[in-house]
Amino acid sequence: MRRTPALLSALAVAAVVVTSLVGCSSSASAACTPVFSAGDSSKVVKATSSTASFPTPLVVKSSQVSQLKAGKGSPVQSGDQVDYTYSLYDGATGKQIATSSSSNTATARSGALDTAKATAVQKSLRCATTGERYALVTTVKEGFGAGAGGSSYPDDATLVVVVDVVDHFLGKANGINVLPQDGMPAVITAVDGQPGIVIQEIGKPKDLRISTIKAGAGATVEKGATVHVKYSGWSWPTTSSDKPVIWPGSSSGGDGQASWTNDQAVDLTVDSKSLPVGLYKALVGAKVGSQVLVVMPPKAGFGAGSSSLGVDANATLIMVVDVLGIK
Structure with missing residues (x-):
């Protein structure tokens, strides 16, 4: 062959x-x-x-x-x-x-x-x-x-x-736009659904912040479920004049925005032991079709696993997650 x-x-x-x-x-x-x-x-x-x-x-x-x-x-x-x-x-x-x-x-x-x-x-x-x-x-x-x-x-x-x-299943969030939450980055979405963010002159949140950007009308994500998602990730800038830093991925070729740049959703098991606290809490209760913004201080982020994303374990992380389906 x-x-x-x-x-x-x-x-x-x-x-x-x-x-x-x-x-x-x-x-x-x-x-x-x-x-x-x-x-x-x-x-x-x-x-x-x-x-x-x-x-x-x-x-x-x-x-x-x-x-x-x-x-x-x-x-x-x-x-x-x-x-x-x-x-x-x-x-x-x-x-x-x-x-x-x-x-x-x-x-x-x-x-x-x-x-x-x-x-x-x-x-x-x-x-x-x-x-x-x-x-x-x-x-x-x-x-x-x-x-x-x-x-x-x-x-x-x-x-x-x-x-x-x-x-x-869905290729991008199709929910209804929700008014932005004060003190959170602004999410800008391209025609194909890929999100970007803009941080105004606001202070870095010290606690976990979760905001729904688009409210879906599909099934509700429960603990233990396997969900199809696309995500993008950034590190919060260190000074007010800096721009958010896109996760570069690991030296082995990982890509912090791979689920969008490859147009390929990934599957996540919604488990508090396998996901960082911030992402776990953002997914539980979300509905299919939703787009969720989560800002995770170090204690709610990836911790030692941050190296696989090419980011500092002590950085405050920003994720925009499209909930596309439940397996």
């Missing part, structure tokens, strides 16, 4: 976020318009969750998607996060190249995007439903980006991706 590091990397980071959409158009609905349509090449793919067969060589110039098994529930919307498993095949030979498990993750996760720069894989996510299986037939370049196939697979090589959609 041939494996191409560049292609596997693309899959692991965000490329293989295929979430069936089009298929035989059965996944389309009045509330969702798929990006791609089924074609002669995608229709001939037969697959289970772990095997696939199709006539070879299979060749396409543009992406096609066909549904193999129907799912249930609401369709994936642009910007949603999707959990899925996948198997990747060489369109020329029919041989399997990789699976989600071979990339050291039983379940992959990525956002469903339909922007001009999005890959065909990301675009195909739109309109998928939980439990659906589909076949995406695409080229290396269109599906995963130019050069993703390395030396083994040129950009025009055909690939077949079989995707099983496990779950999907």
Whole structure:
């Protein structure tokens, strides 16, 4: 079995976020318009969750998607996060190249995007439903980006991706804006949902402060729950003229804002023993769809774990957390 590091990397980071959409158009609905349509090449793919067969060589110039098994529930919307498993095949030979498990993750996760720069894989996510299986037939370049196939697979090589959609949830907080709390940083949100902060000439809080920026209307987070979140983090400036410092991440390559820069939500277990006090208290009782601002003095922060974020253990930390779903 041939494996191409560049292609596997693309899959692991965000490329293989295929979430069936089009298929035989059965996944389309009045509330969702798929990006791609089924074609002669995608229709001939037969697959289970772990095997696939199709006539070879299979060749396409543009992406096609066909549904193999129907799912249930609401369709994936642009910007949603999707959990899925996948198997990747060489369109020329029919041989399997990789699976989600071979990339050291039983379940992959990525956002469903339909922007001009999005890959065909990301675009195909739109309109998928939980439990659906589909076949995406695409080229290396269109599906995963130019050069993703390395030396083994040129950009025009055909690939077949079989995707099983496990779950999907919000990609950003969608709650109602709440009036800001005095003495707290101002949160500014970009169109895609990524937050930034502005600190006016206010004193550094000495005690834990928690404020709801957007009030969601979803399920309530309880103790012990596993929640899907996106977060951003900063250290409080040391002087009034300084700007908040974004968590740089550890020397091993961590990123303090990884859940936003990679467009990938992370899962947290809401447990007082595994989370810092401040974050734990901010999450308990929050509703899905909410965006929460928390300012944590050192005693309520990450303590010794601060080094993994690249910040001082004695710093006052600021987090903006979008509560996107409950597992």
